[in-house]
Amino acid sequence: MKFYGGVHPKENKITRNYRIEPIPVPPLVVLHLSQHTGKISRPIVKVGDTVLKGQKISEPDGLISAAVHSSISGRVKEIKDFVHPVTGTKLPSVIIESDKLNRSIHCNTKYKEYFRFDRSELVSFIRENGIVGLGGAMFPTAVKLSPPKDKIIDYVIANGCECEPYLTCDERLMQEYPAEIVSGLKIVMYILDAIKGIVVVEDNKPEAYNKLKEVVSRVPNVEIIKVKTKYPQGAEKQLIKTVLNREVPSGGLPMDVGVVVHNVGTLYAIHNAIVKGIPLYERVVTISGDITRSGNFLVPIGTLISDIVKMLNIDISAIDKVILGGPMMGVAVNSLDIPVIKGTTGILFIKSNSKVDDGKYYPCIRCGKCVRCCPMKLMPNFLSLYIEHKLWDKVKMFSLYDCIECGVCSYICVSKRPITAQIKYAKTKLRS
Amino acid sequence: MQQQKFVISPAPHIKANHSVRTMMLDTIIALLPAGIGSVIFFGWYAAGIILVSVVVAMLSELVTNLLRKQHLSITDLSCVITGILFAYTLPPRIPLWIVVIGSFVAIVFGKQVFGGIGFNPFNPALVGRAFVHIAFPQQMGNFVVLPQFPDSITTATPLTILKHFPEQIAKIPEITTLLIGNYPSSLGETSVILLTLGFIYLVIKKHVFALMSIAYLLTISIITFIIAKENIAIYLFSGGIFLAAMFMITDPVTTPVSSKGKVIFAIGCGILTCLIRFYGSYPEGACFSILLMNLLTPLIDNYTIVKKFGMAKK
Incomplete structure (x- = not known):
């Protein structure tokens, strides 16, 4: 099945063949207390506190909320309002100064053999580790994993479409960590008691598809599907329509048709949390656009874009537009002093296209x-x-x-x- | 480091590489074969008519743009298409002063008085055509004998012969001639082959909804088959219906938006065209049928809202 409509913008996946590389430890991180859909989380550290990498610094406030963890070791410098990359307004955040020691917490690998544990226990552990949807929407994963009793989930879809131009963070994850992604999928399937897991990859990522196919062939109840490259193939409702020909009702959720969709990045994070005990404090970010130093980088959450530019030595003198996320749905920001959050899939440095950016528009000619x-x-x-x-x-x-x-x-x-x-x-x- | 300034604009940050201008340019290209055909069939005077019509259309657009102190919509080239389409509906020996008046009326009273491109309820070219048709019936009915047609002594188009002089039916050219377009009729509407050629280009470029044109032609075929019973090919391949099907009813501004609405519009046009042809006083009904259906466009739009995603039954 195909979904109705869609477009095919120029792909520009420049960083497709660039291995994920970690960036140096930033001098400070700005951890927004709102890196998720829902209520702003409550800080549990005070100014002056020493924190370790991976240490929880805020608790979820209510059901639809998520915890935040420190991405470096150091000292809490300030708790103040800081510009948020999505809303553009100032929102509460915890600023941590690095001690350059990069000391981590002791990882809790108690749930390594997750199938021995109760499902609700796993869900609360995922919640504890601050996992949210990493495709950009940042919906708390634990909420998605606890559907009401009357909703029976039979399919879990691993969304590896990455239909936005430029972005390759998911594609790299699929190439480099296919086993971990499938493991995350199995964990989710166990939690939801789903019959089947489906990995979906667009047909413009043959290498990722082949890597995943190899892994999937050894795992029962999981299959992989190649879909046509088309924007927005990765949108939840369109993906379900394409793969299962089920139409999520207007105003409803995927669980209304017995499906839960998780981005491959989220599944990787779930694997890391459950099997390795690593909370969500870093993510892969595609840095691309009209710059020479592009790539896919493992970035600690909260790193300022200005620090990334400095540390990676990116020449931005000719750049006049900075986009967080993809070019179709991303947010253009006016300053580089903005931190990476959990939903930051990419940072694009673009030479402005006057045709798009002059803001002029004309009467509708009803072309349809x-x-x-x-x-x-x-x-x-x-x-x-x-x-x-x-x-x-x-x-x-x-x-x-x-x-x-x-x-x-x-x-x-x-x-x-x-x-x-x-x-x-x-x-x-x-x-x- | 000096603070760098960055552009802020809402998503999406990339846009498809097309505009109203490129769309209109494609339509002009699609109209070219029929125009070249008309010069071959009717001589250089045809080129003069088209040129005058286009120039007057552009000047009228420019002057109204300046008077209304608005953005220069002349650059989107839509007025050029209006000029060309208007010229294509005229007889090949029409005096140029009528072309000037008609083209002016098309742009000013067909389009600009309503607010310019996108706001006109009627197809501007057809407004111009309807105006000259009613204002100058003598000249508009005059399809003079041309040196190119030594065998033909009539001054009438095939449709006029069928309607008013059925005894002269033998004077109607062969079907192949009707397809090629080398017979007395309006400038750009004669050649089915050349019009279709341009239309195929538009379909490939995805600027038109082909089913709409097919629905229009099918409707006319079926009704003609029921009412006239004979000479169906003449009814189909002469007159203005191919020009109407391919370039008039596919005008986006004055027709419904949804695919379903477009087909309803086309069928309505087909029915009205046949009613005028068979029961009205004019031999051809394409022009007035489309103008009438243009009036119904908002109504059709209202009843053909696309069913949104997520309303399917489980």
């Missing part, structure tokens, strides 16, 4: 390209028009809340209308 490309089968042209004229009833009638903000409509628009941005504006506007 956005309608034919919208993966949610919405009518973005009408949404754009009605938002422009503030006709909110009409906006709701055209299913504003079903939009997944994938950016396809803005990408394809011949009149260069910023439809996705208008939709985001309307959502915030109607919420208040």
